[in-house]
Amino acid sequence: xxxxxxxxxxxxxxxxxxxxxxxxxxxxxxxxxxxxxxxxxxxxxxxxxxxxxxxxxxxxxxxxxxxxxxxxxxxxxxxxxxxxxxxxxxxxxxxxxxxxxxxxxxxxxxxxxxxxxxxxxxxxxxxxxxxxxxxxxxxxxxxxxxxxxxxxxxxxxxxxxxxxxxxxxxxxxxxxxxxxxxxxxxxxxxxxxxxxxxxxxxxxxxxxxxxxxxxxxxxxxxxxxxxxxxxxxxxxxxxxxxxxxxxxxxxxxxxxxxxxxxxxxxxxx
Amino acid sequence: xxxxxxxxxxxxxxxxxxxxxxxxxxxxxxxxxxxxxxxxxxxxxxxxxxxxxxxxxxxxxxxxxxxxxxxxxxxxxxxxxxxxxxxxxxxxxxxxxxxxxxxxxxxxxxxxxxxxxxxxxxxxxxxxxxxxxxxxxxxxxxxxxxxxxxxxxxxxxxxxxxxxxxxxxxxxxxxxxxxxxxxxxxxxxxxxxxxxxxxxxxxxxxxxxxxxxxxxxxxxxxxxxxxxxxxxxxxxxxxxxxxxxxxxxxxxxxxxxxxxxxxxxxxxxxxxxxxxxxxxxxxxxxxxxxxxxxxxxxxx
Numbered sequence: 001x002x003x004x005x006x007x008x009x010x011x012x013x014x015x016x017x018x019x020x021x022x023x024x025x026x027x028x029x030x031x032x033x034x035x036x037x038x039x040x041x042x043x044x045x046x047x048x049x050x051x052x053x054x055x056x057x058x059x060x061x062x063x064x065x066x067x068x069x070x071x072x073x074x075x076x077x078x079x080x081x082x083x084x085x086x087x088x089x090x091x092x093x094x095x096x097x098x099x100x101x102x103x104x105x106x107x108x109x110x111x112x113x114x115x116x117x118x119x120x121x122x123x124x125x126x127x128x129x130x131x132x133x134x135x136x137x138x139x140x141x142x143x144x145x146x147x148x149x150x151x152x153x154x155x156x157x158x159x160x161x162x163x164x165x166x167x168x169x170x171x172x173x174x175x176x177x178x179x180x181x182x183x184x185x186x187x188x189x190x191x192x193x194x195x196x197x198x199x200x201x202x203x204x205x206x207x208x209x210x211x212x213x214x215x216x217x218x219x220x221x222x223x224x225x226x227x228x229x230x231x232x233x234x235x236x237x238x239x240x241x242x243x244x245x246x247x248x249x250x251x252x253x254x255x256x257x258x259x260x261x262x263x264x265x266x267x268x269x
Numbered sequence: 270x271x272x273x274x275x276x277x278x279x280x281x282x283x284x285x286x287x288x289x290x291x292x293x294x295x296x297x298x299x300x301x302x303x304x305x306x307x308x309x310x311x312x313x314x315x316x317x318x319x320x321x322x323x324x325x326x327x328x329x330x331x332x333x334x335x336x337x338x339x340x341x342x343x344x345x346x347x348x349x350x351x352x353x354x355x356x357x358x359x360x361x362x363x364x365x366x367x368x369x370x371x372x373x374x375x376x377x378x379x380x381x382x383x384x385x386x387x388x389x390x391x392x393x394x395x396x397x398x399x400x401x402x403x404x405x406x407x408x409x410x411x412x413x414x415x416x417x418x419x420x421x422x423x424x425x426x427x428x429x430x431x432x433x434x435x436x437x438x439x440x441x442x443x444x445x446x447x448x449x450x451x452x453x454x455x456x457x458x459x460x461x462x463x464x465x466x467x468x469x470x471x472x473x474x475x476x477x478x479x480x481x482x483x484x485x486x487x488x489x490x491x492x493x494x495x496x497x498x499x500x501x502x503x504x505x506x507x508x509x510x511x512x513x514x515x516x517x518x519x520x521x522x523x524x525x526x527x528x529x530x531x532x533x534x535x536x537x538x539x540x541x542x543x544x545x546x547x548x549x550x551x552x553x554x555x556x557x558x559x560x561x562x563x564x565x566x567x568x569x
Binding site: 019020021022024025026027028029030033034035037038041045046050051055056059060063064067070071086100101104105109110111112113114119121122123124127128129130133134135137138141142144145146148149155175176177179180181182183184185186188189190191192193194195197198199219220222223224227228230231234235238239241248252256257258259260261265268 | 275283287290291292293294295296298299300301303304313314317318320321322324325336372382383384385386388389392396397401404405406407408409411412415447448450451452454455457458459461462464465466467468469471472473475476479480481482483484485486487488491492518519521523524526527528531532535538539
């Protein structure tokens with residue numbers, strides 16, 4: 001711990017790294033994990049000091065699985081750094097909890113607004129004009145995106161200030177917030193399981209000369225049983241000794257190709 | 270096709286995905302790809318038409334939670350290039366090139382995301398050695414798989430001509446259709462791994478009722494929304510006087526229900542903490558315990 005206080009130059013550096021480098025390392029195992037570390041690495045070095053065991057511990061913590069909207073990630077970064085700057089390694093659990101708790105909700109809000117709604121509105125406008133041989137809509141969209149970049153730039157310092165307040169004056173509320181955020185995270189995982197895994201049972205055996213859709217029968221019990229079972233299965237195998245997420249991905253990949261080739265499962269949409 | 274046209278389109282293909290991942294200037298959108306390819310090929314009208322059509326095709330298709338999605342941008346680049354150089358009709362280029370290429374490119378997106386796992390593991394080693402420069406280098410090198418996953422196929426397709434593109438697309442869609450189908454099923458199923466990992470991190474045992482709630486609300490509502498859509502489309506086809514627009518389930522609405530539940534829990538937690546500090550602290554201890562437990566589980 002060096003009692004380092006973040007300066008405007010630090011915020012500028014984090015924002016630059018976030019805007020131009022946050023997702024380059026995206027991978028199936030940790031998703032934005034290494035990107036999170038990359039954006040705050042210079043600041044972590046200043047807070048903990050080079051070569052200290054605390055720095056190693058926190059670098060490891062920050063390469064763990066992380067995935068959120070890249071339009072909101074610096075809000076989490078801001079709160080995180082406010083805590084680490086004050087509490088150092090003692091804030092590790094709070095930081096991990098806040099990261100895990102907030103990434104889901106921000107992913108959901110960010111994805112629906114900035115990855116879905118904005119492209120849908122401006123994309124529709126630009127596409128309709130383009131089909132009439134008019135490129136103006138494309139430039140309108142670019143201007144909108146530049147305004148969004150400004151928004152992404154200013155949120156870091158805002159979140160940092162809130163984060164400082166959070167840890168200095170509302171220490172006891174932090175647990176309540178972490179708890180509520182992780183509740184929302186769990187809720188959203190449930191929602192995402194139901195909406196984003198688009199597979200179904202394609203197998204339709206002939207029973208008494210009638211083609212019977214297994215998926216229809218399952219749907220009368222509960223829609224979405226197949227995705228839920230798949231997530232439950234992966235959750236279970238992830239708890240097995242020697243199982244890594246990469247192995248789990250390969251397993252799901254091979255399983256899907258085999259089951260699909262046998263005509264047992266298929267895509268839902 | 271001139272060599273410089275191939276070069277510029279290859280560089281653009283590598284750049285567009287990095288743009289989308291980073292600043293998101295919308296230059297990675299199919300409609301912008303149509304404009305840029307059109308300018309490079311000297312046929313802006315064709316480019317705008319193909320780009321605009323592809324944009325409409327993927328309207329509302331967002332990237333969610335790192336899932337791969339149909340790559341209409343690369344499809345637009347190739348379709349525009351071949352439509353204007355071979356003299357294909359834009360409509361034909363869309364159906365024979367843009368759409369198949371766009372869906373095939375999903376596999377390469379998956380590959381790039383896989384390849385970057387390698388760099389994540391190198392970073393783990395760099396952390397052990399306090400090699401800060403190497404951490405940053407290995408992170409930035411992730412740009413390689415991303416850019417190459419778009420640039421290489423675009424270069425190969427443009428350099429070796431539309432016949433190769435057609436042959437590969439046909440081969441995957443006929444002889445090894447099972448493989449192409451299986452890979453797209455896997456693409457649809459892979460988010461499950463991400464969700465399962467996430468559940469290993471979150472205090473799922475403590476909040477299990479909310480997992481059920483989130484799942485059931487969404488699965489029931491999306492069934493209702495999808496069925497109403499199907500019904501509406503059917504009615505509109507049967508009766509021209511029937512008018513109405515039907516949208517799919519807005520995920521923001523589901524997120525807001527979750528937010529309301531979280532806010533209720535927050536205010537209860539806080540007021541409970543004010544009047545009975547002992548129960549609150551024991552409560553928060555269990556939060557921390559389960560948090561730790563989940564994270565340790567995942568490290569196995």
